[in-house]
Amino acid sequence: VEEDGTRVFELTAQEGTSEFRPGVATPTWGFDGPYLGPTLRAKVGERVAVEVTNDLGEATTVHWHGMHLPPEMDGGPHQMIEPGETWRPTWVIDQPAATLWYHPHPHGRTEQHVYRGLAGMFLLDDPAAAPDLPATYGVDDVPVVVQDKHLDDEGRLTLDRNSTEPGLMGSMVMVNGTVGAYHEVTTERVRLRLLNASTARTYNLGFTDERTFHLVGTDGGLLAEPHETSRVRLSPGERAEVVVELEPGEVATLDSDSPDLGDVAAPAAFGGRDVFEVLELRAAPTLTPSPPVPDVLAEVPRIPESAATVTRELEVAVRMINGRSMDLSRIDEVVTEGATEIWEVRSIDPLTHNFHIHDVQFQVLDVDGEPPPPELAGWKDTVYLEPRRTYRLIMQFADYSDPDSPYMFHCHLLRHEDEGLMGQLVVV
Ligand code: C2O
Ligand code: CU
Known part of the structure; x- marks a missing residue:
């Protein structure tokens, strides 16, 4: 400092x-x-x-x-x-x-x-936020960076294992750069900060014994209240904070099992049939007590739909948004400082895509007109796009106007992003 x-x-x-x-x-x-x-x-x-x-x-x-x-x-x-x-x-x-x-x-x-x-x-x-959640870094508050890789015969990292769509589906999954990762748990509850930092693979994270856990946070912060579940889908770039409870001496295995990718053409080609062990949690013979997960985690004020003054439609397809590929010298969307906007995002491909916007955290208003599921009820900056469904996202561009310097929005499957499935917005 x-x-x-x-x-x-x-x-x-x-x-x-x-x-x-x-x-x-x-x-x-x-x-x-x-x-x-x-x-x-x-x-x-x-x-x-x-x-x-x-x-x-x-x-x-x-x-x-x-x-x-x-x-x-x-x-x-x-x-x-x-x-x-x-x-x-x-x-x-x-x-x-x-x-x-x-x-x-x-x-x-x-x-x-x-x-x-x-x-x-x-x-x-934020020292004031949910003080009862596990918060000792590396002990009961653990970063879990999930990535898939493929090594060639010489042990070099290769991106060429499969065809070009949607990018690498690696043959092994590592956590924090370690294959076969484990964590020695010494407390009754442990908070995992899950990050999908893979280039293209979507995971369906949970435990091999299908135990439940509490989802407490998503991309942009804590949920209003914990959501009890047994699986979390994470596409590239997304995060989830979960709190899991362990018995003394037990081993709980975090895995990824056959993610539901929505109505994609060939789920197997996109990892929809793959199963991987991700991380072993090994509980000590005696565990330090942890407070229960609080019933109320954070205030997540809903952005009222009536506050929006602009609605944009964005149609996502391979290499393009609204029929245009990324051009570093073109501004695609001009946003007024202070505006609340609704972005209606829809993938028209039978492929896997997601959607990420820089600078803002958004809220999902609805998916095909239905209220968002609990895992999409909090702050998000990246959302998986099930094919042919419309995700209505609401966001506020509060400040930082600068007509000369754009922010990006794009698919976070990195090959798609590199191939042009990206656009630029300026706040003026
Ligand atoms: Cu995680 Cu535009 O990026
Ligand atoms: Cu994509």
Whole structure:
């Protein structure tokens, strides 16, 4: 922390090697290490700055996914960091406590950069928020970065295992860069901050014994109240915070089992039939008591539909939104500062897509006219699009007008994003 109170982080993107297969060195990229990056953590209301140095052999960017911040600090494709250079964005944390993340966003290269290992979590804390939730980092509050990979015979990471649609369906799943990951649990309850940082795969996370747990948070913060469930679907870029209860001495296995992808053409090609073990929770013979999950978690004021003054329709298809592919020199949507807007997003493909908007957290008003399910009832910045269904999203563009600096919106299946399923918005 500097004298003026700014919390300063340093991140260096660098090359290294990781041992994903015993005795084999796999070339990887990471921030401050060979793979992934440190968890950054700041308090709501704090000013932060990040000194990002690029020690790679090619240009990259670092985007703060889920963060409300000025567009020139956003780390999208217009904020390239050349090799050897340092970029220093700064902003004030002005949103609820949440599990956010950071990753590169160089246009056309995002899939490669994230796949090689450039990603990390960015946690926002509010000491006043739900004090009874487990909150001891690494003990009962655990980051779980879920990614699938495929290694060739030499142990190199490859994106070529399957055909081009929808991107890699890797043959193995790792957590925090570890194959066969486990966590030794010492408390009755443990909070898992689940992040799907895969390039294309959607998971259906739950426990092998189908026990229930509480979903307490989604992309942009805590839910109003916990939702008891046994499975959470997570598409690339989405987060979920869950609290699971364990018995002394037991082993609970987090897995992903046959995600329901909606009405896609060939579910097996999109991972819809795949089953993976993800993380083992190994409970100690005696566990420290944890308080029960509170009945009320946060205030999540609903944005009234009547507040919206603009409705936009966005039709998503391979390589295109509304029939247009990404053009870095074209602004697709112009938003007025202070406006509340409804975006009606619909995938017209029989393929898997999702939809992410920079700068804002939105609320799902309805899906094909039906109220959103509990897992879509809180703040979201990324939503899976079941084919041919209309997702009505409501959001407020409160501030940070800048006609010269766009924010992105796009499919977070990274190959789709790189291939042009992205658009640009400015706030004026
Ligand atoms: Cu997670 Cu536009 O990105
Ligand atoms: Cu897509």
